[in-house]
Ligand SMILES: NC(=O)C1=CN([C@@H]2O[C@H](COP(=O)(O)OP(=O)(O)OC[C@H]3O[C@@H](n4cnc5c(N)ncnc54)[C@H](OP(=O)(O)O)[C@@H]3O)[C@@H](O)[C@H]2O)C=CC1
């Protein structure tokens with residue numbers, strides 16, 4: 019007990035040493051408060067977590083996340099407490115808190131509950147006609163009152179996901195310099211070469227557990243947006259918290275700026291990034307190497323690094339290079355593969371057969387296309403015991419030059435080569451559909467309107483229930499709309515898309531399209547890795563995530579033609595994904611958090627951040 023108390027005291031003093039410059043009396047009071055909280059935390063941790071695993075989400079359970087506690091801050095100034103988004107409660111500060119923390123007079127007299135604040139914000143945001151204005155209002159809230167932001171996002175996930183994520187985040191990135199107000203995330207540019215570790219140390223949070231990083235070269239299907247790509251890591255990490263329960267202070271969005279080849283941005287006087295062409299080759303590789311090394315040095319071996327929206331010429335290379343030395347994962351290649359495989363597994367209930375009975379045709383043979391293709395082949399191989407090379411023959415891909423076939427092999431990028439099967443050359447998608455006769459058509463081209471009426475009709479003439487996945491984001495780049503898929507297939511298509519579409523009425527029947535987006539996977543996947551202390555990402559973990567997600571599709575969902583569950587229950591879904599990923603990691607000997615918690619689902623739930631306001635009394 020003594021040593022625990024001494025330890026607690028040490029923790030409290032270090033808290034104060036860094037953050038507090040007040041007098042001795044105040045310092046004692048804070049130590050006392052901190053002591054009490056830490057003692058409670060340790061008890062709660064023991065209760066919540068089977069197997070004596072330490073609490074990692076200090077923020078909810080209190081201590082770890084507060085180098086400067088609200089108490090110390092408010093002694094200095096109530097105004098500063100209100101300006102701190104981690105602790106601000108706005109008009110929800112109670113009468114007692116207003117007295118205790120020098121807030122009296124700084125707020126209007128009324129006090130609202132958090133729920134009433136949620137209601138008020140939704141009332142306001144629903145009045146905005148322009149989606150980008152809703153995005154700006156959400157970001158503004160995130161920067162003002164973090165817990166209210168997450169409460170609102172969690173409680174209205176179906177309504178607000180399209181705002182903070184695709185499609186509206188795409189428009190936000192296109193106009194990022196224009197709407198830029200307060201910087202979010204960390205910018206690492208070529209100017210910081212040789213000083214990246216120093217830059218990381220400028221980030222105020224010390225216990226970061228997940229980084230989403232982009233270099234802005236392939237932002238959704240919108241191309242090179244340079245430094246303006248920051249909206250993507252910020253949005254992805256908002257989902258890590260809202261959908262996967264990773265506490266906000268553990269999330270670090272990073273944009274690496276090596277320039278841009280986007281002429282419009284280079285000529286824009288308000289562009290916020292480096293104003294020159296992209297660095298490539300050795301210069302690029304050296305910056306990334308320094309970044310990857312510094313990240314591990316600063317945050318340790320188990321920091322999760324999610325590569326996001328890199329162009330494919332860098333994405334595959336970075337993944338290959340760093341997946342064996344870091345806990346690194348590429349969302350566009352691997353997260354997308356996992357979510358699509360899940361949809362395919364679920365779809366078998368509707369279209370029949372096993373995975374190996376189907377023929378898959380892709381439009382687009384880049385990160386998403388070949389990533390999905392590889393995981394399909396791996397799963398078929400596991401199910402049939404056939405070699406993976408043989409299973410790849412069930413999968414065909416079309417790129418901008420036509421069907422990928424053996425005769426093109428010498429000129430193909432390395433990630434396309436495994437898909438160069440024996441076949442005569444075929445130019446366009448329609449011809450490929452007619453030649454290959456796929457049962458499943460998947461769009462990963464980044465080009466809108468490429469699933470034409472003729473293509474969908476051809477799919478519908480081959481299949482009783484054609485499975486059509488138009489995965490490209492944002493909505494403008496979707497290979498077809500939900501309405502087109504249902505109408506042109508005469509209501510027979512099973513359809514899902516990367517960005518959401520509203521339900522469609524066709525011939526007096528309402529069709530509800532699903533959303534096939536890696537947002538179903540990466541938040542729960544990341545939680546599973548973090549809570550189990552997993553040290554590397556293995557393909558079997560992706561398969562485990564796919565199966566976990568597919569198992570969450572209910573009979574009711576299937577009746578509506580859905581192959582994904584709705585986002586309304588996403589936190590439970592993420593907990594299931596996390597539990598299965600962690601279980602697989604333990605089975606493979608990749609999990610370092612020992613002993614293994616008995617009930618991984620409950621453990622996942624207990625780790626999740628809750629955005630409910632805390633009492634500061
Ligand atoms: N729903 C989801 O969860 C996800 C969706 N995506 C979306 O997928 C899209 C593609 O992303 P990603 O794979 O990373 O991009 P890549 O740039 O890596 O790949 C794009 C592929 O599409 C091909 N292509 C481009 N234009 C055409 C065309 N007109 N006809 C046929 N093929 C074409 C390219 O051909 P070539 O190689 O010849 O240039 C390339 O093979 C994006 O819109 C992205 O938003 C990505 C990840 C997740």
Ligand SMILES: CC(=O)C(=O)O
Pocket residue numbers: 184237238239327349350490491516535536537
């Ligand atoms: C969803 C996603 O990761 C993308 O479109 O790039």
Ligand SMILES: [Mg+2]
Pocket residue numbers: 238326327349350
């Ligand atoms: Mg992406």
